[in-house]
Amino acid sequence: MTFCANIVAIVCLCYFAREVIGPHRDEQARFPEGLRHAARQLPRSILVKTLVRGALLEYFKLNEYDGTKLNFQFGRRVVASLATDALFSPVPTPPRLAYLDLEAAQRRRDKSIPLFRSRRLNSPVAWAQHKRQRSLRPAKDIEDPYIAAGLIALAQEQYYQDQSRPDHYKVRLLAAKDDNLYFYTALIPSHFLDRFDRPSQRYPTNPPIPITYVHIPMRPEGELLRLMELVLSKLNFAAKNHE
Template sequence: MLQAIGDLQAGDQREQQSAIVKIMDYCKLVKTLSNDIQLSYGGKDADRQRTNGIFTVKSGVRTVAYINLETIRTVRRRHMGVQNLRDLRLMIKKNNPVGWQIKKKLDRLRPAMEQEDPYIIGILIALAQSQRRIGQDRRKGERVYVIALPGTRAPVAYFYKAFIPAAFLNKFDNPWEAHECA
């Protein structure tokens, strides 16, 4: 267990992910086969939220997601049509104005503090929706957790805990209906 905690400070994402899996296993949480979780809107899958791991309790309820903050940057770059940083540098070199425009857009999309990235909120909401689909009582809110690690060596880990109220989740399920918010 102590070795796994030490591996969290590794600069390599695979080592960090392996350490998270060991720690979650110690906490009796099992990693699911898929790293993606669906964000639904109006009863349909609207977007796929990419994570580095989703963990469940024995009952199958998804409760914890793990994300490396470098993964969020990669998702954002790919959304802008850039596979990796080398492609962006080549694009700037070949077609300077277009490359710089894409770089400026990426810079504007990057949050000032990476640990406050809005993408994490999407993961929390998608986890709550997933729990709700499995659960029986649609009148209760859902408690969800995300663990985020920086892509580089850092002595910190970010833990997010959220309670998503049922009224908020209802707005995603039936956006055309009026819902009470307490």
């Protein structure tokens, strides 16, 4: 079986909890006028890539990594390489924020089950392959187990490089879907990661890990800037405190 099929089991270790951002504030988001103008002018198709991934993250002093793959480890070996669309960190350390285009992630998932191609029509085989593809799609794309796996892999990046081994690792993921952004946050305990590092050992039963997320509409542009400032300010704070 493919890792994409097995990864669904991760949702049993985590759960998604949507948060609602409070009432609108009267003041405008404090972004340079150039960013505000770009948000008004750019079409949705390139708004995320040009504005959110670039200018907004640069405004919050994040570093972008050259690579976009996250290693998911089990038993101290890499069992999967998770594709993202960008990786960022507020300090020169392992990445703490991943950017994921949910539509691109779905296309990659579908390609993991290649369709039967032949000059001769073979409807039962083609139907079975399409059914297999559909079975891998989550019930709610904004609560995709792939997101949980990406956050765990982000935590593992720090887990294997941080000799101090803190109690928790805070990781975040920004996802895009249609005209919406979703900002996910997870606090992954070290003892949770121990299970992946040494799976043969016995561990006490612990409650699932919450993954909280907020919805950020891309339009109107003023709301996008306000909400992006609100959620990404947490990253700015983290950079100062080496969270």
